Amino acid sequence: MxxxxxxxxxxxxxxxxxxxxxxxxxxxxxxxxxxxxxxxxxxxxxxxxxxxxxxxxxxxxxxxxxxxxDILDASTPKPGDRVGPYRLLRQIGQGGMGSVWLAERADGALTREVALKLPRLAWDAGLAARMARERDIGALLEHPNITRLYDAGVDAQGRPFLALEYIAGQPIDAWCAAQSLDVPARLRLFMQVVHGIAYAHGRLVIHRDLKPANVLVSADGQAHVLDFGIARRLHDSEPAGPAQTLQGQHTQTHEQHRALTPRYASPEQISGETLTVQSDVYSLGVLLYELLTGTSPITAKRASPGALEDAILRGQAPLASSRAPVRATARALRGDLDAILAQAMQREPARRYPTADALAQDIERHLQGLPVQARPDSWRYRLGKLLRRHWLGFGMVALGLTSVLALAG
Incomplete structure (x- = not known):
C-alpha cells in the first residue's frame, strides 16, 4: 500500500x-x-x-x-488554465517544488501581467491562513529593489498560488557574467540588493532564502529581490516545534523554517536556532562571494545529504582573493573585500555586521577609498588609504620637493 x-x-x-x-x-x-x-x-x-x-x-x-x-496536486498546469482569478499564459520557470507562469487576470479586474508561482505541494490545513500572511508581508514591502507581491491565496481546487510582479530579467550571477562586469560594477549592483533587504529589515521582515535565482536584473540594470515566499516577520509569535524561534518568538511551523536553500543558508538556519536580520547578512555575504569569485565559499567534501550542512556549521570559507579566477580580480579583492566578506560570513551571528545597512556602508566606504570597519584600524592602514585616494596630489607635492632639493643641491 x-x-x-x-x-x-x-x-x-x-x-x-x-x-x-x-x-x-x-x-x-x-x-x-x-x-x-x-x-x-x-x-x-x-x-x-x-x-x-x-x-x-x-x-x-x-x-x-x-x-x-491531498498534499500533492497531481494535475499539471497548462496554458489557458484558470488558477483563482488568473489565466495561465506560458511557463517561465520550473523547479523541483513548483513552477512559475506568466499569467493575466481572467476576471477583468486588472490588465497587468503577473508572474504566478504555483507550488506543487499544498502544505497543510492552515494553508489559507499562511497565504493571507504572505499578502500581509507583501503589503509592507514597496521598494524599487523588491519585487511586489500582488496576491496570494488558494483556488477552488485547493491549489496555492502567489501572484508576483513580473520582471523580465536574468539572475544576478548570469547578468554579471553576460555584461562582463568588473569588481566595482558588481559591488554597485549588489548594493541595490542590500538596500532592498535593509528596507525589508526595517519593516521587521527577513527574507531567509537569498540566492542568485531570487535576484533578477532587468535590462536597465535594476536589481529586483523576489520570492519572499518563506519570509517571516520578526515579531511573529505562532506556536511551533522546539528550537523554531525568531527573535525569541516561535515561527509558524518547523516545515516552513526548514524551507531554505542550504548552500546559501546561515549556520543558525541549518541548526534551527534563533533567526535575526544577521541571518540574511550571512546569505548576502555568500551571494557577494559567488558574484566576485564565481565559486561557493563553502563546499562539501562528499556528495551526500547533510554533508554541505556539516561544512556550513564547521567549515571556514577561504579568503575570496584566493579563489579569484584571474590575478586582477584577486588584487581587487585582497584586503578590504576579503575582510568585508569574512565579517559578513562569520559563523557566530554576533560577529557579523549587525545589519544589512552596516554591510552596505562598509562596501560604500571601500568604493570611495575610505577605511572599512571590517579591518583593524592602524595609522599605516589609514595613511595607505589616504595616499591611494589622493595619489595625484601627493605625487605633485613629491615631485615639487624633489625639484626643490635638486636645485638646492
Missing amino acids: ATLLTATDIAALSRLIDELLALPAADRADWLAALAPTDQHLALALQSMLAEHEGSRAPALGTELPALG
Whole structure:
C-alpha cells in the first residue's frame, strides 16, 4: 500500500530536492544512495521529482511511489488554465517544488501581467491562513529593489498560488557574467540588493532564502529581490516545534523554517536556532562571494545529504582573493573585500555586521577609498588609504620637493 506523506515529509522534500538539484548531474545518484535512514522513505519521491525536472522518465517502471494524497496536486498546469482569478499564459520557470507562469487576470479586474508561482505541494490545513500572511508581508514591502507581491491565496481546487510582479530579467550571477562586469560594477549592483533587504529589515521582515535565482536584473540594470515566499516577520509569535524561534518568538511551523536553500543558508538556519536580520547578512555575504569569485565559499567534501550542512556549521570559507579566477580580480579583492566578506560570513551571528545597512556602508566606504570597519584600524592602514585616494596630489607635492632639493643641491 502506498504511504501518505506527512507535512514534515513535504518540508524535508523541499530541502532535499534543492540540495539534489544543486549537485552536478554525475553526483546525484551517489547522493540519493547515501540518503540518511530517516529520509530513505523519500528516495522514490525525490527520484520522481528529479526525473520531472530533467524531463526524463520516472525511475523503476511499475514501482509504487508514496501517495501524496491531498498534499500533492497531481494535475499539471497548462496554458489557458484558470488558477483563482488568473489565466495561465506560458511557463517561465520550473523547479523541483513548483513552477512559475506568466499569467493575466481572467476576471477583468486588472490588465497587468503577473508572474504566478504555483507550488506543487499544498502544505497543510492552515494553508489559507499562511497565504493571507504572505499578502500581509507583501503589503509592507514597496521598494524599487523588491519585487511586489500582488496576491496570494488558494483556488477552488485547493491549489496555492502567489501572484508576483513580473520582471523580465536574468539572475544576478548570469547578468554579471553576460555584461562582463568588473569588481566595482558588481559591488554597485549588489548594493541595490542590500538596500532592498535593509528596507525589508526595517519593516521587521527577513527574507531567509537569498540566492542568485531570487535576484533578477532587468535590462536597465535594476536589481529586483523576489520570492519572499518563506519570509517571516520578526515579531511573529505562532506556536511551533522546539528550537523554531525568531527573535525569541516561535515561527509558524518547523516545515516552513526548514524551507531554505542550504548552500546559501546561515549556520543558525541549518541548526534551527534563533533567526535575526544577521541571518540574511550571512546569505548576502555568500551571494557577494559567488558574484566576485564565481565559486561557493563553502563546499562539501562528499556528495551526500547533510554533508554541505556539516561544512556550513564547521567549515571556514577561504579568503575570496584566493579563489579569484584571474590575478586582477584577486588584487581587487585582497584586503578590504576579503575582510568585508569574512565579517559578513562569520559563523557566530554576533560577529557579523549587525545589519544589512552596516554591510552596505562598509562596501560604500571601500568604493570611495575610505577605511572599512571590517579591518583593524592602524595609522599605516589609514595613511595607505589616504595616499591611494589622493595619489595625484601627493605625487605633485613629491615631485615639487624633489625639484626643490635638486636645485638646492
